Amino acid sequence: MASPIPGFHSRYLRIDLTAGSGEPVPLAEAFLRQHLGGSGLGVALLLKEGAATADPLSLAASLAFVFSPLVGSPLTTSAKFAVVSKSPLTHRINDSLASSGFALAGKKTGYDAILLTGRAARPSILVIDDGKVDLEPADEFLGLSTRETEQALRGRFGAEFQTATIGPAGERQVSYATISHDGRHAGRGGSGAVLGSKNIKAVAVRGSHRPQWADPPALVELARQFSQKSFGPATAKYRELGTASNLLTFNRLNVLPTRNFQQGSFAGAAAISPEELGVARDRTRSSCAACTIGCEHLYGLRNGKGSVRLEYENLFALGPLCGIDDAEAVLEACRRCDDLGLDTISAGGTIAFAMECVERGLLDEPWLKFGDGPALLQALDLIVTGDGIGRLLALGSRRMAHEIGHDSIDFAPQVKGLEIPGYDPRGLQTMALGFAVGSRGADHNRSGAYEVDFSEAVDRYNVGPESAHLAVETEDKAALMDSLILCKFLRGVFTDFFKESAEILSLVTGWEVTAEELRQTARRIVTAKKRFNILAGWTPAEDTLPERMLQQALPDDTRAQLSADRLAALVRAYNLARGWSPEGWIPEAE
Amino acid sequence: MQVVVELFGIARARAGVAQTTAHGHCLGDVLADLAARFPRLAESCIAGRTLRPGFTANLGGQRFVTAQETALSEGDTVLLLPLDAGG
Numbered sequence: 001m002a003s004p005i006p007g008f009h010s011r012y013l014r015i016d017l018t019a020g021s022g023e024p025v026p027l028a029e030a031f032l033r034q035h036l037g038g039s040g041l042g043v044a045l046l047l048k049e050g051a052a053t054a055d056p057l058s059l060a061a062s063l064a065f066v067f068s069p070l071v072g073s074p075l076t077t078s079a080k081f082a083v084v085s086k087s088p089l090t091h092r093i094n095d096s097l098a099s100s101g102f103a104l105a106g107k108k109t110g111y112d113a114i115l116l117t118g119r120a121a122r123p124s125i126l127v128i129d130d131g132k133v134d135l136e137p138a139d140e141f142l143g144l145s146t147r148e149t150e151q152a153l154r155g156r157f158g159a160e161f162q163t164a165t166i167g168p169a170g171e172r173q174v175s176y177a178t179i180s181h182d183g184r185h186a187g188r189g190g191s192g193a194v195l196g197s198k199n200i201k202a203v204a205v206r207g208s209h210r211p212q213w214a215d216p217p218a219l220v221e222l223a224r225q226f227s228q229k230s231f232g233p234a235t236a237k238y239r240e241l242g243t244a245s246n247l248l249t250f251n252r253l254n255v256l257p258t259r260n261f262q263q264g265s266f267a268g269a270a271a272i273s274p275e276e277l278g279v280a281r282d283r284t285r286s287s288c289a290a291c292t293i294g295c296e297h298l299y300g301l302r303n304g305k306g307s308v309r310l311e312y313e314n315l316f317a318l319g320p321l322c323g324i325d326d327a328e329a330v331l332e333a334c335r336r337c338d339d340l341g342l343d344t345i346s347a348g349g350t351i352a353f354a355m356e357c358v359e360r361g362l363l364d365e366p367w368l369k370f371g372d373g374p375a376l377l378q379a380l381d382l383i384v385t386g387d388g389i390g391r392l393l394a395l396g397s398r399r400m401a402h403e404i405g406h407d408s409i410d411f412a413p414q415v416k417g418l419e420i421p422g423y424d425p426r427g428l429q430t431m432a433l434g435f436a437v438g439s440r441g442a443d444h445n446r447s448g449a450y451e452v453d454f455s456e457a458v459d460r461y462n463v464g465p466e467s468a469h470l471a472v473e474t475e476d477k478a479a480l481m482d483s484l485i486l487c488k489f490l491r492g493v494f495t496d497f498f499k500e501s502a503e504i505l506s507l508v509t510g511w512e513v514t515a516e517e518l519r520q521t522a523r524r525i526v527t528a529k530k531r532f533n534i535l536a537g538w539t540p541a542e543d544t545l546p547e548r549m550l551q552q553a554l555p556d557d558t559r560a561q562l563s564a565d566r567l568a569a570l571v572r573a574y575n576l577a578r579g580w581s582p583e584g585w586i587p588e589a590e
Numbered sequence: 591m592q593v594v595v596e597l598f599g600i601a602r603a604r605a606g607v608a609q610t611t612a613h614g615h616c617l618g619d620v621l622a623d624l625a626a627r628f629p630r631l632a633e634s635c636i637a638g639r640t641l642r643p644g645f646t647a648n649l650g651g652q653r654f655v656t657a658q659e660t661a662l663s664e665g666d667t668v669l670l671l672p673l674d675a676g677g
Contacts, residue, residue, distance in 0.1 A: 233634060233644045236600050237672045249598040249671050253651055275602070454646065454675045456654050492644060492674055559652070 005029050006214040007069035007508040008037075012045065013111040015126070015133055017198050018059065018118030022133035027112060033511060037068030037112060039095040040483030040525040042084025043532055045115055046093070052535035056086040056190075057173060057197035064115040065164070065203065067107040068485040069508050072210060074223035076230050077487035079103045079290035083164075086536065087189035088197075089175040089346065089396050090417035090441045093532040094189030097445075097482060098164075099288035102181040105162035108207030120199035123171075125153065127161075130207045138201035143168055145339035146180035149202055161204045167341025168384045170196035174394040176346035176419075180338070183296075183309060184288065187343045189418060189440055214510030222507060226493060230292045234492030239285075242297035243312040244274040246422070250316075254557035255427040257420070258320040259370050260352040261413050261546075264424045264554040268325025272315060274299075277327060282307065293489055301331055308335040313444075316422030317348025321413075322355060322376050329373025336380050346396055349419030351379045353397040353412050354389065362406050365389050410547035416441035426549055427560035428453040429463035433471045433570040436543050437584070439529035445488065448474035461559040465573030472577045476522035483525055498522075526578070527590060540583040543571050591615055591664050595624065597631075598671040601645065605631040612668070617647060618658025620668055635670065646673045 004010040010032065015022040035044040042064045046052070054060040063085040070078040081103040087094035106114065110131045120126075123138040141149050149165040157163075163181065170177035170192030177192030178185040186192075195203075213219050237245060247269055250256040254264035270276055277283070277299050284307060287294035298307040308331050318333040319325065337344045355370045357363040368375050368389070382390030392400045397419055401412040413420045418441025425432030434447030444450065449471040453460040458467050477497055481488055484501060494500050498515035505513045530538075544550075545567060553561035575584045595612050597605050605628045612627075614620040618639035625632035635645045639658045648654050648669040649662075662668070 233600075233642060234674075236634065236644070237674055240603060241599060245599045245672075246675060249675070252596065252598065252669065253648070450675050451673075454654060454673065456656060459653070461652075 004211060005032060006212045006510050008032055009107075009110050009112050009209065009211055011111060012113035012115055013109070013128070013131065013133070014115045014117070016118045017116055017120045017126070017135070017200065020120070020133075020135050022128075024111070024131075032112070034521065034524060035528070036483040036521060037071075038066055038080070038082040038097065038483040038485040039084065039479065040521070040528070041113060042066040042082050042095055043093060043525065043528045045113060046084055046086070047528060047532055049115070049117065051086050052532045054086065056088040056091065056194055059119050060117070061086060061194060061197070062115055062117045063191065063194045063198070064113050065106060066113040067103060068483065069505065070484050070486065071103050071107045073213060073508060074220055075486070075504065076223065076227045076290065076292040077288070077490050078485065079288060080485040080487065081106055082482065082485065083179055083186040083191045085191050085194045087418075087440065088173070088193045089190040092416055092440060092536055092538065093529045094191060094440050095482065095529075096179070096186035096188050096191050097485065098179070098181055098184045098186040099291070099487070100182040100184055101162040101289050102164050102205065104289060105207060106205045107211070108209050109205050110207055110209035114203070116198055116200070119197070123199050123201055126200050126203045127157070128203070128205045130209070141201050142171060146178075146341045147183075147339055150180070150182070153202055153204060157204050161206045163202050163204045165202040166192040166195050167339060169341040171201070172384060172386060172394070173197055174342065174383055175396045175399070176343040176350075178341045178343055180341055182288075183338070185338070185341075185343070188345065188443070188445075190343070192341050213508050215507045219507040222504065226490075227292045229493045230490060232493070235293045235489060238293050238295035238489045241274055242295055242310065244297065244310050244315050246312040247273050247315055248275065250422065253427065254554060254560060255424040256320055257316060257413070257422055257424050259323045260321065260356040260411065261420070261424060261549070262356070263556055264427055264560060265556050266320035266323075266325070269320060271325045272319045272327045272330050274310065277310070280327070291487065293487070295489055299331055301335065302328055305332075306335075308338070310334060313422055314344040317345045318376065321348045321352045321422075323370030324373050324376060325371070326373040329376060333376050333380060336377060340380065340384050342380065342383065345421050346419040347380060347383065349413045350393050350397045350400060351376060353400065354379070354393060356411060357404060357408055362404050362408055363389070412546060414442060415545060416542050418442050423450050424554065424560065425545055426554050426562050427557060428460055429562060429570075430458055430460070430467055430471050432545060432549075432562055432567060433463070433468065433574055434475065436545055436567060436571055437574050439526070439533055446475065446478050446482070447471060448478055448488070461561075463570065465569050468570055468573035469577045471574060475526055476519065479525040480518055480522040483521075523578070527586060530580075530584070530586060534586065543584060591662065593620060593662050593664075593666045593668050595620065596667060596669045598669065600672050601631060601635050601670040604628065604634050614662065616658060616662055617655060617660040617668070620662065621658065624670075644673050646671060
């Protein structure tokens with residue numbers, strides 16, 4: 001094999017779990033330059049595998065842990081990895097990202113990605129030690145929480161191994177189960193269920209292979225400058241308050257989804273805000289490996305039950321969305337989701353949907369009421385045991401609505417099956433477009449279109465087709481960040497994102513990369529995700545929002561109103577801006 | 591002319607208050623008034639009569655504004671908040 005390109009190992013490890021063996025597969029330089037790493041490389045590998053047409057929980061399904069050219073470099077926030085598979089929740093592409101030591105150790109195994117296919121004969125731990133593959137029995141870890149599993153594996157394998165684990169939710173193949181590492185989660189879209197379907201409780205990695213960098217002195221100097229800037233005002237919000245500080249802002253702007261998107265503001269918001277929690281409870285900070293921002297804020301639970309990491313999305317989904325202003329219940333729900341291995345947004349969204357179904361008399365579960373903290377906690381437990389209503393809740397809101405019937409799909413809070421994050425699209429209409437066209441469904445991490453709504457560039461209540469290119473731009477930036485990979489909380493530090501990213505990539509790889517090349521790369525990655533979805537059965541009809549959001553204004557802000565026609569015009573403009581057909585099909589030439 | 595100012599996120603943390611009043615005929619006047627009264631807020635969020643990078647203002651919860659000449663009316667509510675809404 002030719003010498004690896006700086007920043008890469010120029011090969012991935014393809015593991016057939018049925019056979020219990022792995023083989024290295026070379027990655028050509030042109031292929032890597034076209035797809036980079038993370039999400040971009042992951043989607044390309046899955047397309048090569050034919051994963052789009054396989055059932056996501058079948059023997060033929062593939063799941064890839066994908067590293068990136070920047071992992072292991074001195075660049076702040078670069079210790080990240082992507083988990084890419086077909087989603088059991090949406091049956092569309094799913095790329096979830098997580099951070100920290102697993103990314104560093106995974107890349108040191110000597111591969112740019114680890115792709116799993118087949119199914120282990122029994123519950124197993126997949127061990128990859130410097131590229132050597134082994135399957136060890138996992139029976140003693142079954143039923144353990146993500147946190148307990150990670151601790152137990154550290155005891156068994158030693159601290160040099162880094163592990164990515166599933167919790168009981170992944171073992172039961174709950175459609176929105178996570179893969180967890182070091183308290184962070186590849187959260188959305190159910191990658192934990194895919195790993196569970198392969199009989200893998202955890203992946204443990206260790207290695208000693210470090211790729212070269214093309215220009216180490218210049219890279220170290222650039223990294224130093226970025227670290228310096230990352231201590232500045234562009235990241236102060238994350239460092240000092242955490243993302244949870246969005247809560248009161250969104251509440252004031254009437255875009256805080258409340259009671260299953262029936263309202264855009266929540267009377268109990270102050271009681272669960274970080275401003276209030278920070279006064280009443282212990283608060284500590286933490287950060288991922290190789291990160292200078294330190295966005296994680298942990299709040300203490302009562303009665304010595306430890307502390308829990310609180311993000312805006314957890315807080316909104318398990319608080320206002322379910323009508324709950326009991327801080328202890330919300331924090332305990334966050335902890336329980338982390339331990340069970342459940343995506344908080346989908347768990348909260350599905351439970352909130354069920355609460356509204358109960359309110360409307362469509363479900364006979366009178367205990368499951370908006371505002372009831374103990375009921376929320378009970379529902380989370382039932383999702384994982386599968387008892388009672390838990391079987392339905394484990395399906396996610398879309399499939400649950402299909403079972404319930406009675407037009408409940410009209411108020412199921414999802415796009416393509418993925419529950420909508422904490423931005424009411426009626427009052428943030430560029431984001432409405434971002435949600436509608438998102439390749440993995442309603443998604444605030446793959447489209448940052450809310451940034452446009454929070455600016456003078458548009459009237460957020462009346463966004464027109466001429467603004468579609470702004471949504472495209474945020475999606476392209478996200479695709480590149482997710483493939484390099486760098487944390488999105490760093491984005492305010494860049495002055496000219498594509499130009500500076502090109503400089504970084506050039507110093508790592510030695511390629512003469514330009515901003516324009518990276519713009520093309522980002523568009524290629526977005527198109528590859530679309531191609532995957534088309535192969536998986538995508539149709540234009542799914543690029544929309546729940547009917548309620550197209551029929552009803554927010555009662556607390558009547559300017560926040562969309563219509564099916566207006567959203568369709570935005571989607572059409574977006575498709576044309578991407579160079580696709582007005583309906584969203586990719587021209588054959590691409 | 592007096593307006594109500596509501597502060598969010600880092601702006602609130604720096605000013606130490608959630609709400610205050612300020613005087614001025616335009617956004618620049620109001621920012622200068624706030625900067626004079628809340629030095630820590632000015633250090634992070636306000637440079638003279640303009641917002642520092644990373645911050646924005648909003649009128650009445652409806653329209654985002656940053657231009658210092660943005661005209662204000664008696665009783666208007668100005669929100670001061672971080673630009674970055676990611677989470």
